[in-house]
Amino acid sequence: MDADADEITSLVGREVYSNNGVFVGEVEDIQLNLDAETVTGLALSELNRDLFSPEMTGKKGVIVPYRWVRAVGDVVLINDVVERYDTGEPEDEVAV
Template identity: 75%
Template sequence: MDDTPQEITSLVGREVYSNNGVFVGEVEDIRLNLDQEVVNGLALGQLNGELFEEVSTGRKGIIIPYRWVRAVGDIILINDVVERLKGAESSESGLVA
């Protein structure tokens, strides 16, 4: 495994998949907490229309919390977004449109 630090901007353009192998979207931007120097979330565009057809955001993307990220490599693997969307009614879901 290569432990060489990577630029945060290298995440932009990577495809995001759920841990079940379902395409979620593509990283368009990164949400940072500059005070704590941590990544808070990933702004996704090019969304999978089947996953987000019931979520009317009025926008072309979503922001997912970085805590959902399970692995980063050639692609980004996140927790199962379909299960998270079903619980989006609660304020703890973390999904920001």
């Protein structure tokens, strides 16, 4: 396995926080574009129920676009746009 694959799989299990420090969820899987060989999204589970209640999502997780990722270290930081989530599903965010 090459180094890039090791880096991608290391994202699984990391906690995700907004850049304001609010816990969002935990990375369960990675969404890839195999043709372009790029990461396109992070599938999150163990969601913060204050942000994503089951009544709002109707699902157990969400996929956030990878372009929202600001930094990756011990945790993943994403833009705070997820904190403004409402009952309508934005076109960039898909429930899983």
